[in-house]
Amino acid sequence: MNRRVVTVFGGSGFIGRQVVRRFAKAGWIVRAAMRDPIDGAFLKTMGEPGQVTPIRVDISDKSAVRAAVDGVDCVVNMVGILFEKGKRSFDAIHRQGAETIAQAARDAGAASLVHMSALGADKTSASAYARSKAQGEEAVLAAFPTATITRPSVVFGADDDFFNRFAQLARVSPILPVFTADGFKPTHSENGFALDLFGSGGPTFQPVYVGDVADAIFRAATDPAAAGKIYELGGPRRYTMKEIMEKVRQDTGLCRLLLPLPFAFAKIQAAFLQFLPTPPLTPDQVLLMRVDNVVRGGKPGLAELGVTPTACEAIVPSYLGRFAPTS
Structure with a gap:
């Protein structure tokens, strides 16, 4: 029996590595696409020898993206930036890059595509980040109409940037x-x-645990009922x-x-x-x-994907304790 194959773009990132772990644990062959596969070498230990392979991919390179998704069953796009620097603009990463990945996934015949966006994605927003996220969603759905979109709030976990x-x-x-x-x-x-x-x-924020986001993405990728839906992912309280x-x-x-x-x-x-x-x-x-980063309602969320949200109080003290004064 052939094992299913997934390409995870941004697989070495804070959330991406958790997604890689979920697929590897479920027995998938994982291609973890990133700019520097040497930095992502630690991902190999998440599966059996040869099960997880970090590969070098610049999402602005269409031929590299196509090669990365050739013959896969599923594609997950986790690539995003919080600030612009040089050629890595919001438009280049969140819209153009997302469109390139979606088009390549479609042409490769992938059965499913999960695209990670963000709460607050809005074409009318004053924020260029929020506008580019909304434009990326549109581009993805235009190329791959059955793609699943996930919109997490700020994500917390041991290595978070929040x-x-x-x-x-x-x-x-x-x-x-x-x-x-x-x-x-x-x-x-x-x-x-x-x-x-x-x-x-x-x-106001509605922080969501990185493990819950990874679970949601894995379930969305493997559940046909999630195709074409947009999920808003937030924690249990604001x-x-x-x-x-x-x-x-x-x-x-x-x-x-x-x-x-x-x-x-x-x-x-x-x-x-x-x-x-x-x-x-x-x-x-x-x-x-200036706009609250919370679930607005009206769209499915963690519950519809069978994920029970984890409270900040259960996780955050375990890693913020290292900042405690030593004397």
């Missing part, structure tokens, strides 16, 4: 920022006037930015001041930080934060 980033900031800074659009407003009560510094607590920072404080044991800041200040910060090699904040990300 809780870890704030914890790293807490390690070196006495303050943690909370960007707010409705803070610094006077309020009146029976005790007199006061100043509401944080307002509603800043933008958190304001203020609540996220409070959680970082609690789980790291670092006593830091929460400082409310208007979005205008975030915009000024981002104008300078965007020029760092790996910018912690860009002007486009500030625009993105």
Whole structure:
């Protein structure tokens, strides 16, 4: 009996490696496509000898993409960027690259294609990131109408770039920022006037566990009922930015001041930080934060894929503890 074959683009990434693990465990032959297969050599240990093969693929190279999906049963596209740098623009990666992969999957006769987008994908968004994600979805479905689209919220896990980033900031800074659009407003009560510094607590997130996202993608790839559907993937509860920072404080044991800041200040910060090699904040990300990153409803989610969402409280303390003070 021939074993099924899958190509996972972005297979060495934070989420991609978990997806590779799911397919390998289920007995699939896995081609893990990435820009640097040497960095992805660790993926080989996720299966039997020869079961998982890291391969070099630049998704802007159509011939390389076609070769990567030749003869496969399934294609998964996990490639995405959070900031633009040189030729790696949002349009080049999220729209053009996604279209190239979808067209190649169609021409190769793949039975299924799963494309990872993001919550907030919107052609009318002020954010170029969100617009490019929506345009990528359109391009994928135009080329491969039965493709499954997954839209995760911010993803957490031991190697994430969300809780870890704030914890790293807490390690070196006495303050943690909370960007707010409705803070610094006077309020009146029976005790007199006061100043509401944080307002509603800043933008809202619905963090989803990386293992749950990987499970959802694997099930979407292998369940014919998922074909052509868009899934919104969010965790079991929503958190304001203020609540996220409070959680970082609690789980790291670092006593830091929460400082409310208007979005205008975030915009000024981002104008300078965007020029760092790996910018912690860009002007486009500030625009993105002005819209809550939560499941809107009306579309299927983790439950419809048979996945029970994992709470942050069950996972995050286990890895933020390494930031705790040593004395």
